[in-house]
Amino acid sequence: MLQSSTARRLASATLLFVAAAALQADAEQYYDAIFELRLEAGSDTATGSLTIDQSSRLLPEMALRMRQDQYRLLGADGETSNRDGRLYWEPGKGRSQLRYEVVLTQPRGEAFDGLVTSDWAIFRGDDLFPTTLVDDAVTAKSRSRLRLVLPEGWSAITPYRRDRKGEGKGDWLVDKPDFRFDRPTGWILAGRMGVRRDTIADVDIAIAAPVGARAQRVSMLALLRWNLPWFVEEAPEVPRRLLIVSGPDPLWRGGLSAPNSLFIHSDLALISEDGSSPLLxxxxxxxxPVDAADEEDWIDEGLAEYLSLRVLRETGTLSESRYQRSIRHFRKRGEQAKSLYSDDSKGEITAKAVAMLHDLDEELRAATAGEADMMDLTRLMMASEKPLTMARIRGLAKQLAGREPRSLPVVASQ
Ligand SMILES: [Zn+2]
Known part of the structure; x- marks a missing residue:
């Protein structure tokens, strides 16, 4: 109990901070930022624009990262210049627009994690709206909107809330309280689609897939109904809504997460033979979400995989003996990984990490007479201000257990 009350205190401190920020909001100054994307059925490219509307020059300049193989600048109101591989743009007072062309197709190995067909398009906002950098001296905040202009007969779904009234009716409101400049980065599906919605543990869930894809929308909802409540109970912060986008080949045969949204290939099993769940x-x-240091991707991937097994065990979706069998399987597979360190943790490395985190869970419970476990450590990892390394996780585990953790290897201090 001791440790989980610490986690709760951390969570309520975050809430207080958010409340204080909300009180200040009245005094804050805002400018409008409109992200527009015009899609054409079957066309590999789309035209996009960013419009800044400001009564005074609250935002004098911004830098955009527009990779040359991805973006082509079509024009901009106000001054632009290229420095250090970035495009600097000075939107003036009033309404200024920057227009560009962007490639929708995103190859990932031999498959794609962004694709447009004659009937639908699936992509991440992060890939189609250039990364923006706003100087720290700019204290004004953006009021950001996403506007999609779609081919006849298409509809769209995004992780954002829709504006129901006024001039921008139908736009999505991109509001991330922690950011001064909000950019739509989550998953988006446009086209002819089927959507199933449900509210589970106060989270509004939408599962969307193109018409004709063999997406397991109702089964996914069922799996979430069993398992999401436990995750929500354990998570320090929970999004109000979660969008799941599913699609067929030639989309990437895996899952990919983005803020408040995720992609999952429609052919993937809900629970794999090894007991883990790609969806969970x-x-x-x-x-x-945890922030792992470079070369320590095992932290991010190992934790997500461990948590997917853990939740299935907690909710009885996997029996205890099947869970233990899964851990044995992961341990054996992990033996093939020579090292944990990589910037892209795959099969063996993630398996090694899963077995290690399971051992650490048992060690934490034993050391604290059941007061703390891997979930407490997960919350401490999430709260870490610095990118996580093995050495930092060892430090956090020691904080909980009161002694050096034996389940984690000793590494040279970093
Ligand atoms: Zn992952």
Whole structure:
């Protein structure tokens, strides 16, 4: 109890901070930022624009990262210049627009994690709206909207809330309280689609897939109904809504998470033969995000995979003996990994990490007479201000257990 009350105190401190920020909001100054994307059925490219509307020059300049193989600048109101591989843009007073062309197709190995067909398009906002950098001296905040202009007969779904009234009716409101400049980065599906919605543990869930894809929308909802409540109970912060986008080949045969949203290939099993769940793995990334240092991707991937097994065990979806069998399987597979360290943790490395985190869970319970476990450590990992390394996780585990953790290897101090 001791440790979980610490976690709760941390969570309520965050809430107080958010409340204080909300009180200040009245005094804050805002400018409008409108992200527009015009899609054409079957066309590999789309035209996009960013419009800044400001009564005074609250935002004098911004830098955009527009990779040359991805973006082509079509024009901009106000001054632009290129420095250090970035495009600097000075939107003037009033309404200024920057227009560009962007490639929708995003290859990932031999498959794609962004694709447009004649009937639908699936992509991440992060890939189609250039990364923006706003100087720290700019204290004004953006009021950001996403506007999609779609081919006849298409509809769209995004992780954002829709504006129901006024001039921008139909736009999505992109509001991230922690950011001064909000950019739509989550998953988006446009086209002819089927959507199933439900509210589970106060989270509004939408599962969307193109018409004709063999997406397991209702089964996914069922799996979430069993498992999401436990995740929500354990997570320090929970999004109000979660969008799951599913699609067929040639989309990437895996899962990928983004803020408040995730992609999952429609052919993937809900629970794999090894006992883990690709869907719950991605949900774990969304609800329990951690910032791993370079070359320490095992932390991010191992934790999400461990949590997907853990939740299935907690909810009785996997029996205890099947869970233990899964851990044995992961341990054996992990033996093939020579090292944990990589910037892209795959199969063996993630398996090694899963077995290690399971051992650490048992060690934490034993050391604290059941007062603390891997979930307490997960919350401490999430709260870490510095990118996580093995050495930092050892430090956090020691904080909980009161002694050096034996389940984690000793590494040279970093
Ligand atoms: Zn992952």
């Amino acid at each position: 793995h991605e949900v774990a990334h969304v609800l329990f």
